[in-house]
Amino acid sequence: MKTSFKAMLFIMLLSFFLAPPVLAQEETGGGSELEKLRTENEEIRKRLDTLELDNEEARHSFGMLSRFVEVSGYADAEFYLTDKDGESSRFRVRHLSLFFIKDIQKEWKLFSEIEYEDAPLIESAHTTDDAANVQGKLFVEQMYVEYHPDLAWDIRFGRFLTPAGIWNIYHYPPYVPTQERPLMVRKIFPQVSDGVQARYSFNTGGYTFDTHLYAANGAGNPGRLDRNENKAMGARLNAGHGALSSGISLYAERDNSGVERRAAGAHFMANLSPFKFQAEYQYRDNDPETGAGFIDRGFYAQVMYDIGAWTFAARYDWYDPDSGSKDADMFRYTGALNYHFAENVVAKAEYNRNELESGEDYNEAIFSIVVAIGDL
Numbered sequence: 001m002k003t004s005f006k007a008m009l010f011i012m013l014l015s016f017f018l019a020p021p022v023l024a025q026e027e028t029g030g031g032s033e034l035e036k037l038r039t040e041n042e043e044i045r046k047r048l049d050t051l052e053l054d055n056e057e058a059r060h061s062f063g064m065l066s067r068f069v070e071v072s073g074y075a076d077a078e079f080y081l082t083d084k085d086g087e088s089s090r091f092r093v094r095h096l097s098l099f100f101i102k103d104i105q106k107e108w109k110l111f112s113e114i115e116y117e118d119a120p121l122i123e124s125a126h127t128t129d130d131a132a133n134v135q136g137k138l139f140v141e142q143m144y145v146e147y148h149p150d151l152a153w154d155i156r157f158g159r160f161l162t163p164a165g166i167w168n169i170y171h172y173p174p175y176v177p178t179q180e181r182p183l184m185v186r187k188i189f190p191q192v193s194d195g196v197q198a199r200y201s202f203n204t205g206g207y208t209f210d211t212h213l214y215a216a217n218g219a220g221n222p223g224r225l226d227r228n229e230n231k232a233m234g235a236r237l238n239a240g241h242g243a244l245s246s247g248i249s250l251y252a253e254r255d256n257s258g259v260e261r262r263a264a265g266a267h268f269m270a271n272l273s274p275f276k277f278q279a280e281y282q283y284r285d286n287d288p289e290t291g292a293g294f295i296d297r298g299f300y301a302q303v304m305y306d307i308g309a310w311t312f313a314a315r316y317d318w319y320d321p322d323s324g325s326k327d328a329d330m331f332r333y334t335g336a337l338n339y340h341f342a343e344n345v346v347a348k349a350e351y352n353r354n355e356l357e358s359g360e361d362y363n364e365a366i367f368s369i370v371v372a373i374g375d376l
Contacts, residue, residue: 072374084362163212164189174372177313184298344372
């Protein structure tokens with residue numbers, strides 16, 4: 001093994017702010033002076049109340065303050081150890097994701113998530129404006145306008161997380177125990193979809209049902225272009241009863257290469273505090289116009305246990321990218337330990353044992369600090 005998996009982790013950095021003491025004055029005597037101060041303060045208050053915003057800059061600033069946009073998000077940095085051939089151990093500034101939310105009117109909302117991954121840098125050559133330096137990734141992960149006349153249903157138009165399973169929706173680093181996602185996630189169902197989505201929730205017989213129906217351009221067709229005339233269709237159903245929930249996800253498209261893809265998934269979650277358990281299975285049939293078709297599929301099961309500020313987690317992963325290949329299967333065995341300095345500050349230690357049927361096994365250890373900004 002190239003690297004010994006020893007690590008020392010992170011010392012808390014906390015700052016304490018002390019408010020300056022307020023000095024009180026006794027009102028023994030000097031009543032006329034106090035009355036004078038009160039009169040002057042009242043005059044100042046009246047002037048401020050009647051102040052007109054005469055110049056353009058003042059009017060603009062006031063307009064901005066009167067139209068607040070809610071900002072939240074998360075950020076994380078990590079140290080990554082590996083003995084994988086061709087890769088080096090490294091520090092990584094992994095994510096800075098900012099959410100912008102605005103309730104435009106009672107029934108209309110704008111939501112966007114902009115992700116800066118691996119500390120992006122885009123710098124041009126001054127003489128030609130051609131890109132001289134490019135690193136990291138800048139990604140508009142979500143941007144949609146939502147119409148929500150009732151708590152039970154809403155419609156979203158734009159880019160949204162593809163509603164499939166659990167992890168693709170609930171994946172934010174402050175609230176999942178590992179930095180690495182399960183092997184199959186974002187491979188069988190696309191990460192995001194550009195289109196329109198309708199959601200409806202209802203209760204019956206003690207169960208809560210959440211349904212999603214959507215139409216989109218399909219994988220590989222972001223932003224301005226759709227490179228084929230076909231549209232993807234998908235649905236998700238989740239049924240919850242007390243601490244248990246389960247559901248199914250469906251997706252179908254014909255991609256830019258003419259391959260017809262039909263995906264299905266099943267998920268299950270149990271929140272039996274202090275234990276939590278979740279599992280997903282996904283399956284996709286790939287049928288090209290010419291040549292043999294193939295199936296890719298995957299499964300993971302994860303258990304978590306909370307003890308005070310500590311969370312212990314273990315996960316089993318399996319992904320088969322091609323059912324027709326004998327040496328394609330990948331397996332990952334994960335153990336993780338989280339410590340919550342606060343509700344929105346988490347330190348993580350994670351070990352992954354990766355075993356590939358091709359024989360290229362390797363190990364990973366990741367030590368990270370994650371913070372949430374506002375309400376995710």
